[in-house]
Amino acid sequence: MEFEGQVILVTGAGRGIGKAIASAFAREKARVVLNDLCSQDELDKVAAELSEFEGQCMAIRADVSRSDQVREMIARIERTFQRLDILVNNAGIIRRGTIETVTEEEWDLVLQVNLKGTFNCCKAVVDIMKRQQRGKMINVSSVAGKIGDITSAPGYGSSKAAIDALTKTLARQLAQYNINVNAVAPHAIATEMSAQWSEKKRQAIIAAIPLQRLGTPEDVAAAVLFLASEKANFITGEILDVNGGFVMD
Ligand SMILES: NC(=O)c1ccc[n+]([C@@H]2O[C@H](COP(=O)([O-])OP(=O)(O)OC[C@H]3O[C@@H](n4cnc5c(N)ncnc54)[C@H](O)[C@@H]3O)[C@@H](O)[C@H]2O)c1
Numbered sequence: 001m002e003f004e005g006q007v008i009l010v011t012g013a014g015r016g017i018g019k020a021i022a023s024a025f026a027r028e029k030a031r032v033v034l035n036d037l038c039s040q041d042e043l044d045k046v047a048a049e050l051s052e053f054e055g056q057c058m059a060i061r062a063d064v065s066r067s068d069q070v071r072e073m074i075a076r077i078e079r080t081f082q083r084l085d086i087l088v089n090n091a092g093i094i095r096r097g098t099i100e101t102v103t104e105e106e107w108d109l110v111l112q113v114n115l116k117g118t119f120n121c122c123k124a125v126v127d128i129m130k131r132q133q134r135g136k137m138i139n140v141s142s143v144a145g146k147i148g149d150i151t152s153a154p155g156y157g158s159s160k161a162a163i164d165a166l167t168k169t170l171a172r173q174l175a176q177y178n179i180n181v182n183a184v185a186p187h188a189i190a191t192e193m194s195a196q197w198s199e200k201k202r203q204a205i206i207a208a209i210p211l212q213r214l215g216t217p218e219d220v221a222a223a224v225l226f227l228a229s230e231k232a233n234f235i236t237g238e239i240l241d242v243n244g245g246f247v248m249d
Pocket residue numbers: 011012013014015016017018035036037038062063064065090091092093113117140141142143185186187188189190191192193194
């Protein structure tokens with residue numbers, strides 16, 4: 001098992017896509033650190049569930065938008081495992097509205113969590129990965145970063161486009177240390193984030209997807225595990241579509 005013993009941090013792992021990614025690594029007997037903003041109890045329950053796969057799971061509640069909390073989380077991981085092989089920046093939020101209705105606070109919050117949270121985590125782990133001369137950073141972006149958000153969320157697509165640019169910038173900068181930086185760009189994945197759609201909207205979204213279904217969290221997890229694997233060692237700065245053919249670029 002390729003990931004056995006590797007130390008992997010997945011942010012926003014309390015539910016949805018993050019939980020599926022953490023679960024996929026746990027099945028590979030990796031040592032998975034689950035981060036989320038939900039209660040420590042809820043996160044401990046998820047960690048206990050995933051520990052059944054014999055990997056060692058650890059749950060750390062922290063707000064990725066807060067650099068002090070992120071630094072503390074990474075220091076704890078370093079003290080416990082003395083290494084960090086893979087960082088998956090998955091934590092993300094959406095606030096829907098139009099340019100007229102979205103508030104400044106909502107705009108700031110989405111950018112703080114999605115973009116600054118990704119920046120905070122990359123910054124906090126880079127010294128460990130440089131020392132190891134090895135590491136993989138994988139950001140969970142969105143098709144909205146490429147084409148704008150189709151569900152009217154001004155800050156969301158903007159934050160994801162900036163994540164794509166950050167991914168490519170770090171990929172160039174960190175390649176010399178054997179650190180690969182990539183992203184996945186999902187579309188229409190069946191989670192609580194997408195459960196807010198009306199049935200009419202859901203059907204319209206499915207009709208526009210060539211593969212004619214919503215994606216699953218496991219579809220995204222499979223793409224993340226590929227980018228984290230040795231098979232992807234010569235891939236960096238890539239934004240990998242996981243969208244059923246909705247956008248082909
Ligand atoms: N569901 C989709 O259709 C879809 C499509 C494209 C991209 N994405 C992206 O995938 C990622 C996961 O989405 P999801 O659908 O699983 O969403 P979700 O809302 O089900 O899960 C997101 C998780 O992130 C956590 N979180 C939120 N703010 C946080 C913070 N500040 N610090 C730590 N954790 C925090 C939440 O508590 C939650 O557990 C997000 O980045 C999202 O933008 C989702």
